[in-house]
Amino acid sequence: MSAAEKNLGVGSPGAGLAAARPADGAGRPDAGASRPSAGAPAGGVSALAAEGLTLSWDGEALVTEGIDLAVMPGEVCCLVGRSGCGKTTILHALAGLTTPVSGRVLLHGEDVTGCPGRVSYMLQKDLLLPSRRIIDNVCLPLVLGGMRRAEARAKAEPLFERFGLAGCELKWPSELSGGMRQRAAFLRTYLMGADVTLLDEPFSALDALTRVDVRRWFVGVARELGLSALVITHDVDEAVSMASRVYVLAGAPSAGEPSHVAGEVVVRRADDAPGGFELTDEFLAAKREVMSLLG
Numbered sequence: 001m002s003a004a005e006k007n008l009g010v011g012s013p014g015a016g017l018a019a020a021r022p023a024d025g026a027g028r029p030d031a032g033a034s035r036p037s038a039g040a041p042a043g044g045v046s047a048l049a050a051e052g053l054t055l056s057w058d059g060e061a062l063v064t065e066g067i068d069l070a071v072m073p074g075e076v077c078c079l080v081g082r083s084g085c086g087k088t089t090i091l092h093a094l095a096g097l098t099t100p101v102s103g104r105v106l107l108h109g110e111d112v113t114g115c116p117g118r119v120s121y122m123l124q125k126d127l128l129l130p131s132r133r134i135i136d137n138v139c140l141p142l143v144l145g146g147m148r149r150a151e152a153r154a155k156a157e158p159l160f161e162r163f164g165l166a167g168c169e170l171k172w173p174s175e176l177s178g179g180m181r182q183r184a185a186f187l188r189t190y191l192m193g194a195d196v197t198l199l200d201e202p203f204s205a206l207d208a209l210t211r212v213d214v215r216r217w218f219v220g221v222a223r224e225l226g227l228s229a230l231v232i233t234h235d236v237d238e239a240v241s242m243a244s245r246v247y248v249l250a251g252a253p254s255a256g257e258p259s260h261v262a263g264e265v266v267v268r269r270a271d272d273a274p275g276g277f278e279l280t281d282e283f284l285a286a287k288r289e290v291m292s293l294l295g
Contacts, residue, residue, distance in 0.1 A: 045109045046070035047228040048094065048119065048196045052103035054258075055089050059101075063089050065258035067103065069247045071196065074226040076219070078239035080290060081249030085259045087232040090249075091198050094230070095121045107196065120194040124201050126185035128173040135160075135169040138188040156191060162224075163187045164217060179210045183217070190225075197229040203238065215242055216276070236294070240267055240286045241278055248293035262293045 053067035063086040071077045081087050092098045094105055096116035104113040112118045128137045136143075139152035147155075160166050163183050173181060182202060189197065203211045203218075219242055222229060233239050239246045245266050251259030267286045269277060277283050 044072065046106065047073045047075070047108060048230065049106040050090070050094060050103065051106065053090065053093060053105070054101045054103050055086065055093055055098065056101050057089070057253075061253070061256070062101070062258040063253045064249075064251070065260055067259075067261055069230075069261060069264075071228055071230050073228055075245070076222050076227060076229045076231065076243050077245045077247065078243035079230060079232045079247045079249060080236060080239040080294075081232075081234060081251075081259065082294065083234055084254055085249050085251055086253055087234070087249060088200055091121070091200055091230075091232055095119055095198055118194070119196040119198055120189055120192055122186065122189045122197065122199045122202055124204055126173075126181040128181055128184060130173050133170050133172060134165065134176065134184050137173065138184055138191060141188060141192050156187070159187060159190070163190075163221065177210070178206045179214045182206065182214055186218070186221075195228060197227065199229060199231040201233050202231065204233070204235075211238070212241075212278075218242065236287055236290050237278065240265075240283055240290060243267055244269065246286070246290055248290055250293065250295060262295075263289075265289045265293070 049070040050067050053064060054062060055064045055067075056062050067090060069077070069079065079087055079090065089098070093100050096105070096112060096114055096118060099114040104111050106112065107118055128134075129140070132140070135153055135156060136149075139147075139149070139156050142152035142155065143149055157169065160169055163186065165180065165183055165187065168176060168180065168184070173184075176184065186202075203214055206214060215238060221227070231239075231242060245264055247264050248262045249259050250262035251257045253259055265286050268282050
């Protein structure tokens, strides 16, 4: 395996999809309704949860303290916070890449604390290999897992249209725009088949207009496929536009104040609104609530 292939993290499962469920917001609280976070919402076992997660960078100074959050099956949630507040550190713990000082990580109710490879993890960079065509890039985890190249291609090809990549199968990464490369990276992650996905600021490298288009696309695909995902970002607009619930992280670890979940904002989606959800009163109400929790 080449160094570039190792950097893909192919030893861990990629993005996964839980069973599809309605995602039209029916029965959800009004936009902007916030409450202190206390783990999984009522109504069933979460797909992924953190309970009392306390983390440290060096074994001494705390980065986070008592983090409680949950992603329900078929739900997209966001964790928003300022730069340096420990968002990626939390994702590492949820992915089993680091062991917490205290607390635990639950996957469908099973304690998976410190167990890597149980959830998928999509990084900021697309990590497409320039020497491979797009179809072979997205198939790479399957091939490295032992599947024959022809079989892997046959599994991937029907998904190109669904992921907005029809006609790109034999193109090289250099021939794709940034947004298209991110779609290819997401398809590659999806093909691994885990049922919970973590995304670390996946659209931050895109220009502003492309970022809006791609995150709207992501919300649509997530609804269609019943994706269970936690997305971290420092962009409040991005968090509110994507998630059904936004967890707000507050604190300043570098100043000796461990981060904690300051609150949870429930977003009632209105995706059929003229001009898009970002222009609705529901969006603005949720954004104001997130900003107030950030302080």
